[in-house]
Amino acid sequence: MPPVGGTCAYPWLTATEARAFSEWLVDQHxxxxxxxxxxxxxxxxLRFGMGRTLFPEGMxxxxxxxxxWLRVTS
Incomplete structure (x- = not known):
């Protein structure tokens, strides 16, 4: 039986602005x-939902x- 809840991570992004990167990532990829x-x-x-079926593909x-991203923003 699948779990009712999920696991997530909330890492700190130091190299760029989190909102801009997340918007670009969903738009482009x-x-x-x-x-x-x-x-x-x-x-x-950034919040990573690790319980998703497609998590390995997303990573x-x-x-x-x-x-x-680093190339287009530098």
């Missing part, structure tokens, strides 16, 4: 990471997208 402003927090955090896409 279809991966949604919720920025901290959605939870009335500040401090450049693989994130690993490819991060260097691209």
């Amino acid at each position: 279809g991966v949604l990471l919720a920025p901290d402003v959605m939870f009335e927090h500040t401090g450049q955090h 693989a896409t994130l690993a490819q997208a991060w260097p691209e």
